[in-house]
Amino acid sequence: MPDSSNEVKSNDFQENLNLADINVGDSERENKSTDMLQQQLDQLQLQEPKFKFWNTQPVPKLEEIVTENTYINTSVAVEKVQQEPYNLPNGMHWNEIDLTDPGELKDLYTFLSLNYVEDNDNMFRFDYSPELLQWILMPPGWQKFWHLGIRIDGSNKLIGFLGAYPAHIQVYEKDVKCIEYNFLCVHQEFRSIGLCPLLIQEIIRRANLKGIFQATFTAGIIIPKPIASCRYWHRSLNPKKLIETRFSSLKPKMTMEKTIEHYNISKAPLQNIIPLQEIHVKSAYKLLMNHLKNYKLYPLFTEAEFKHHLLPRKNVIYSYVLVDEKENVTDLCSFYNLPITVLNHSIHKEIKAAYSYYNVATTISFKDLLHNALIMAKKANFDGFNALDIMKNDPSILKDLKFLMADGFLQYYLYNWKCPDLSRNEIGFVLQ
Numbered sequence: 001m002p003d004s005s006n007e008v009k010s011n012d013f014q015e016n017l018n019l020a021d022i023n024v025g026d027s028e029r030e031n032k033s034t035d036m037l038q039q040q041l042d043q044l045q046l047q048e049p050k051f052k053f054w055n056t057q058p059v060p061k062l063e064e065i066v067t068e069n070t071y072i073n074t075s076v077a078v079e080k081v082q083q084e085p086y087n088l089p090n091g092m093h094w095n096e097i098d099l100t101d102p103g104e105l106k107d108l109y110t111f112l113s114l115n116y117v118e119d120n121d122n123m124f125r126f127d128y129s130p131e132l133l134q135w136i137l138m139p140p141g142w143q144k145f146w147h148l149g150i151r152i153d154g155s156n157k158l159i160g161f162l163g164a165y166p167a168h169i170q171v172y173e174k175d176v177k178c179i180e181y182n183f184l185c186v187h188q189e190f191r192s193i194g195l196c197p198l199l200i201q202e203i204i205r206r207a208n209l210k211g212i213f214q215a216t217f218t219a220g221i222i223i224p225k226p227i228a229s230c231r232y233w234h235r236s237l238n239p240k241k242l243i244e245t246r247f248s249s250l251k252p253k254m255t256m257e258k259t260i261e262h263y264n265i266s267k268a269p270l271q272n273i274i275p276l277q278e279i280h281v282k283s284a285y286k287l288l289m290n291h292l293k294n295y296k297l298y299p300l301f302t303e304a305e306f307k308h309h310l311l312p313r314k315n316v317i318y319s320y321v322l323v324d325e326k327e328n329v330t331d332l333c334s335f336y337n338l339p340i341t342v343l344n345h346s347i348h349k350e351i352k353a354a355y356s357y358y359n360v361a362t363t364i365s366f367k368d369l370l371h372n373a374l375i376m377a378k379k380a381n382f383d384g385f386n387a388l389d390i391m392k393n394d395p396s397i398l399k400d401l402k403f404l405m406a407d408g409f410l411q412y413y414l415y416n417w418k419c420p421d422l423s424r425n426e427i428g429f430v431l432q
């Protein structure tokens, strides 16, 4: 894992930091103190030198109490933006990856499948499929210019990547045009030599060149300064496999049989839930956008973006609706498929994990809606279901549905924007 100068020294904290993205659903860890985040922040305050890179960027200081909702640096005319790319170390060059080209898509897939986020014990690694990468990195308005790779001269080997795409978000009472950046990754053999700041600065420069001066992203680590922090919760659907892979563990005094029975889930949905289809788009879009107004941070999807993000795609995004007699959508639930590679296991190679996306309940309880999502995920052969404790994913509902709190936190960040801290239930935004 990264050997950054800000690495938190306590193993306990580090475990929580590093596991934030791969949220191991380990029941043994569920009772860890929920004020861990404060402790992590306190630890970070004690470290010197800290945030050599981030201290140079337009972001609030970690200890700053922000009361305004506004930009930090003013936008400049595109002609005033640095026109030349940032310099890379000798022997490396920038490269835009063409995700419409099957060979380049596969190259990126392979790079990420070998180098992207792992848990702290190096037992699991995210395995974003090529289709999932296209879904996330190519929403309406995507540009190859923002699919930024670093390659080695000569061999052309891909050793770094950062992808971005346009996003329009509501932050409190203001709407902010930004890029969302994702898949920040440096090859394991090229870490700690400063490629990460270069990727971030170059993607920001490329956003500036297109007249965009703000960015949003999420990360498991704490850097200056999260606008919000939330946690993943995990619901076992195939406990036997999850225990065999050590993704979760058998609780004391529980047998495998009892555990399987505990997590058993009915095969039929509770209501007449059906896959979201093209004909539902208009009313489902309206339903979601109306609902999102309840939060202080949420995406301002256009209808085309809603279609891109929510219409079902095989093995990528699963969306279901309830409709009334006039075919109006009254309730919506959705989750995406993010497989996790099991490293070094003789039998199991992959965990099929569902991640909760956008859910709106109006004619049934939110708990029933989420329960339906679990049933549909089980039917689709998922091994586990993960949800952030944002929006209406209230811990009490999650507990009732047999979710366990997973390790680590996920932080939300804005770049070149500051706003007062948000609590988890004020967030209506999911970054995949």
Ligand SMILES: CC(C)(COP(=O)(O)OP(=O)(O)OC[C@H]1O[C@@H](n2cnc3c(N)ncnc32)[C@H](O)[C@@H]1OP(=O)(O)O)[C@@H](O)C(=O)NCCC(=O)NCCS
Binding pocket: 001, 002, 003, 004, 005, 006, 021, 050, 051, 052, 053, 054, 055, 115, 116, 117, 118, 183, 184, 185, 186, 187, 190, 191, 192, 193, 194, 195, 196, 197, 218, 219, 220, 221, 223
């Ligand atoms: C995250 C990763 C790209 C960092 O690369 P690296 O070579 O270790 O880092 P570098 O030495 O180049 O740069 C360190 C700087 O990057 C920052 N950084 C590290 N991870 C970051 C993240 N996820 N988001 C933003 N900044 C990050 C560090 O805070 C540090 O800046 P600082 O000195 O101001 O604190 C690399 O460890 C990696 O690919 N990890 C696996 C994938 C992953 O975890 N990606 C992040 C997903 S959110």
